[in-house]
Amino acid sequence: MLQHFFGLFYLLAVSQLLSFTGSHADDECPVQLNPQSVVVKYGGSVSVDCSTSVPHKGMGWVSSEGGVPLTRDSLITWRVPELREWDIEPACFINYNKTQCTVYLPVTIYKTPDSVSISTVNHNGPMMEGNQYELQCDVLNVAPVQNLTVNWYKGQTLVDQTIFTDTIKTPVSKTSKLLIRPDRADDGAQYWCEAKLELGEEGPRPPPTNTSDPLSITVYFKPIINETKLPSIVSVFRGYPVVIVCEAEGNPKPTISWNVNSNNIVYSKTLTITDSTPEDLHCIANSSAGNTTRSVKVSIQDISISTGNHTGPMRVGEEYELQCDWTLHTVAKSVVVRLYRGEHVVNTTIITDSSNSSDRKSYQFKIHPKKTDDGAQYWCEAQLELGEGPQPPPKVTSESLSIIVHFKPIINETKLPSIVSVFRGYPLVIVCEAEGNPEPTISWSVNSTDIVYSETLNITESTPEDLLCIASNSVGITTRHVKVVLKEDYLPLIAGLVAITVAFISVIFIFIFIYSIYYKTAKMGRYNLKDAKLSPQNGDIAQNGKDNSIPMKKLTFASRNKLFS
Ligand SMILES: *[C@@H]1O[C@H](CO)[C@@H](O)[C@H](O)[C@H]1NC(C)=O
Numbered sequence: 340m341l342q343h344f345f346g347l348f349y350l351l352a353v354s355q356l357l358s359f360t361g362s363h364a365d366d367e368c369p370v371q372l373n374p375q376s377v378v379v380k381y382g383g384s385v386s387v388d389c390s391t392s393v394p395h396k397g398m399g400w401v402s403s404e405g406g407v408p409l410t411r412d413s414l415i416t417w418r419v420p421e422l423r424e425w426d427i428e429p430a431c432f433i434n435y436n437k438t439q440c441t442v443y444l445p446v447t448i449y450k451t452p453d454s455v456s457i458s459t460v461n462h463n464g465p466m467m468e469g470n471q472y473e474l475q476c477d478v479l480n481v482a483p484v485q486n487l488t489v490n491w492y493k494g495q496t497l498v499d500q501t502i503f504t505d506t507i508k509t510p511v512s513k514t515s516k517l518l519i520r521p522d523r524a525d526d527g528a529q530y531w532c533e534a535k536l537e538l539g540e541e542g543p544r545p546p547p548t549n550t551s552d553p554l555s556i557t558v559y560f561k562p563i564i565n566e567t568k569l570p571s572i573v574s575v576f577r578g579y580p581v582v583i584v585c586e587a588e589g590n591p592k593p594t595i596s597w598n599v600n601s602n603n604i605v606y607s608k609t610l611t612i613t614d615s616t617p618e619d620l621h622c623i624a625n626s627s628a629g630n631t632t633r634s635v636k637v638s639i640q641d642i643s644i645s646t647g648n649h650t651g652p653m654r655v656g657e658e659y660e661l662q663c664d665w666t667l668h669t670v671a672k673s674v675v676v677r678l679y680r681g682e683h684v685v686n687t688t689i690i691t692d693s694s695n696s697s698d699r700k701s702y703q704f705k706i707h708p709k710k711t712d713d714g715a716q717y718w719c720e721a722q723l724e725l726g727e728g729p730q731p732p733p734k735v736t737s738e739s740l741s742i743i744v745h746f747k748p749i750i751n752e753t754k755l756p757s758i759v760s761v762f763r764g765y766p767l768v769i770v771c772e773a774e775g776n777p778e779p780t781i782s783w784s785v786n787s788t789d790i791v792y793s794e795t796l797n798i799t800e801s802t803p804e805d806l807l808c809i810a811s812n813s814v815g816i817t818t819r820h821v822k823v824v825l826k827e828d829y830l831p832l833i834a835g836l837v838a839i840t841v842a843f844i845s846v847i848f849i850f851i852f853i854y855s856i857y858y859k860t861a862k863m864g865r866y867n868l869k870d871a872k873l874s875p876q877n878g879d880i881a882q883n884g885k886d887n888s889i890p891m892k893k894l895t896f897a898s899r900n901k902l903f904s
């Protein structure tokens with residue numbers, strides 16, 4: 340207590356003196372402090388030596404605590420076992436060269452904070468991506484605040500730093516704020532703050548540091564539909580269902596649904612599209628962070644066949660075009676277009692330029708219809724060569740197009756010879772048959788004024804000799820000239836002549852026969868009567884059936900009687 344009193348007395352004296360002598364006193368004051376300044380933890384112990392190498396008339400420490408009264412020693416120590424005075428200002432003085440000088444000891448008393456805590460300002464729960472939020476770090480009762488640094492960390496990265504300029508020595512509470520604008524990548528990030536007392540060379544190593552608990556942030560964001568996976572136009576081939584996938588990322592995890600039509604909502608990531616699916620679909624990715632919709636247009640891949648600019652029936656011998664039109668929205672390496680007639684491929688072409696795949700494409704096939712093509716069914720098929728992709732390669736076929744082929748009448752010349760012979764009195768029917776499309780009209784021009792509309796014509800001897808069969812349809816007219824040759828009928832005459840001749844010849848023959856028989860009979864009878872006497876004499880010499888004259892005579896008479904009866 341006494342020491343205190345003296346110390347204070349001298350200090351006052353010195354202060355007065357200083358005000359007269361100016362600040363040079365310190366520079367010239369021949370005392371050394373060791374250490375020259377101190378950093379002491381509040382409540383910690385401290386000791387500082389003050390020494391001089393010059394002869395003096397006394398020196399001492401003046402301080403509200405731990406003062407050393409005037410002494411002739413050359414080394415005196417200021418010592419406080421528990422320093423609890425925030426504004427302590429110890430000084431060492433010396434009486435020397437008829438004056439007194441003083442050296443102050445800078446004392447920094449520090450106190451680590453009671454607590455360091457982190458919180459969000461005016462917000463609870465998840466953060467939305469893109470919004471700004473404020474984080475707050477509360478540092479309670481720290482001193483000296485001018486040596487306090489509040490460091491902000493995100494994970495292990497220092498993101499911000501706050502320093503304070505207040506010169507107050509006693510403990511104060513400080514708040515540091517940090518503005519953040521989190522994005523989805525920050526979801527789950529840990530923010531924390533640290534209060535560090537940067538106390539320089541004399542301060543403790545490492546600098547006293549107190550950290551807050553980490554603050555994990557949750558960042559929500561609106562669903563984002565993967566547009567690569569879900570194109571806005573989906574091509575579907577008839578008969579080839581396509582599965583489309585709506586994938587969305589988002590926090591929280593979105594619910595995926597398909598709005599197929601107003602009263603048909605499908606809760607699924609995938610949707611199978613067939614040709615009966617409505618044209619406009621919407622994928623909705625829904626979460627508490629918002630909803631995102633993507634529209635999908637279903638494009639049914641179709642192909643059609645037409646006769647191009649031509650309408651109506653086709654004619655044999657001319658060239659026509661059959662046109663296949665198709666839409667393909669997918670990028671294909673090439674498209675094989677085939678023209679079918681019934682079951683058979685009649686022409687194929689490969690189209691490799693499908694750079695702009697959303698175009699409507701067409702290809703013309705040339706055909707030369709024959710009369711047998713009437714009613715033939717033509718259709719087109721387009722097949723995509725995708726390289727990889729669905730197997731077998733998707734293809735699309737058109738409806739059938741039935742073509743009508745018209746042709747000029749053709750008269751059957753086998754049935755209608757060019758020369759017809761007719762016998763007088765014997766009428767004849769001739770037929771003019773013709774095929775053609777449309778069905779031809781057949782008429783006979785009998786003479787320049789007489790036209791008979793019939794396939795058949797009765798020919799008599801009065802029919803003019805030049806006839807013309809006319810077969811006509813909308814395509815053309817075909818005629819066939821028929822010459823009628825009239826022939827007289829000699830058959831009855833010939834028959835009569837033959838009959839007369841036959842009768843005449845018969846009569847002559849009969850006459851000759853009868854005559855010959857009569858002549859022979861008469862001659863033989865005479866001969867036999869003469870021979871009757873000779874017969875026994877000649878015996879065997881009489882030969883040739885004439886040996887037995889009497890039986891023969893009998894026979895001859897019998898024959899003659901028969902003939903004339
Ligand atoms: C003492 O002080 C006087 C004037 O104040 C000065 O001239 C003199 O040199 C000093 N002596 C020493 C030893 O410093």
Ligand SMILES: *[C@@H]1O[C@H](CO)[C@@H](O)[C@H](O)[C@H]1NC(C)=O
Nearest residue numbers: 378447485486537538539540
């Ligand atoms: C404390 O902070 C002040 C102001 O930033 C600085 O001048 C001083 O040197 C610091 N003290 C120590 C012991 O580093």
Ligand SMILES: *[C@@H]1O[C@H](CO)[C@@H](O)[C@H](O)[C@H]1NC(C)=O
Nearest residue numbers: 451452453454546547548549
């Ligand atoms: C602050 O940190 C110091 C060491 O740096 C430690 O001794 C003290 O207990 C910490 N204070 C709190 C409140 O954790």
Ligand SMILES: *[C@@H]1O[C@H](CO)[C@@H](O)[C@H](O)[C@H]1NC(C)=O
Nearest residue numbers: 563565566567568569586588
């Ligand atoms: C979208 O889907 C594609 C194809 O599957 C994939 O490569 C891509 O990484 C996805 N994008 C995102 C953001 O998930």
Ligand SMILES: *[C@@H]1O[C@H](CO)[C@@H](O)[C@H](O)[C@H]1NC(C)=O
Nearest residue numbers: 594596604623625626627630
């Ligand atoms: C989308 O979410 C909202 C609110 O979160 C809800 O009212 C709505 O029914 C959801 N819709 C679908 C299709 O899930």
Ligand SMILES: *[C@@H]1O[C@H](CO)[C@@H](O)[C@H](O)[C@H]1NC(C)=O
Nearest residue numbers: 623625626628629630631632
């Ligand atoms: C989607 O969100 C908007 C507002 O963001 C809301 O108007 C709409 O009703 C929501 N739709 C569904 C299906 O939840």
Ligand SMILES: *[C@@H]1O[C@H](CO)[C@@H](O)[C@H](O)[C@H]1NC(C)=O
Nearest residue numbers: 646647648649660661662703
């Ligand atoms: C069809 O007619 C149009 C206009 O008359 C013409 O430009 C086009 O070349 C024709 N196409 C064919 C295949 O003849």
Ligand SMILES: *[C@@H]1O[C@H](CO)[C@@H](O)[C@H](O)[C@H]1NC(C)=O
Nearest residue numbers: 693694695696697698699700
């Ligand atoms: C494809 O065609 C569309 C419309 O016909 C056109 O707008 C687009 O520029 C074309 N793209 C290319 C790559 O040619």
Ligand SMILES: *[C@@H]1O[C@H](CO)[C@@H](O)[C@H](O)[C@H]1NC(C)=O
Nearest residue numbers: 685686687688703704705706
């Ligand atoms: C296929 O069609 C093209 C174009 O019309 C034609 O030039 C070609 O002769 C046709 N080939 C056959 C075998 O008909």
Ligand SMILES: *[C@@H]1O[C@H](CO)[C@@H](O)[C@H](O)[C@H]1NC(C)=O
Nearest residue numbers: 750751752753754755772774
């Ligand atoms: C023509 O008529 C003959 C005899 O009736 C028949 O055999 C032939 O098939 C016919 N020709 C045609 C092309 O109709």
Ligand SMILES: *[C@@H]1O[C@H](CO)[C@@H](O)[C@H](O)[C@H]1NC(C)=O
Nearest residue numbers: 785786787788789801802803
């Ligand atoms: C054509 O024939 C008809 C009867 O078949 C006859 O009346 C008419 O006189 C004939 N005309 C000519 C020019 O021969």
Ligand SMILES: *[C@@H]1O[C@H](CO)[C@@H](O)[C@H](O)[C@H]1NC(C)=O
Nearest residue numbers: 766768791793795796797798
């Ligand atoms: C042709 O003759 C047949 C009988 O031979 C007869 O029925 C038909 O009426 C005749 N036709 C004409 C046009 O005289």
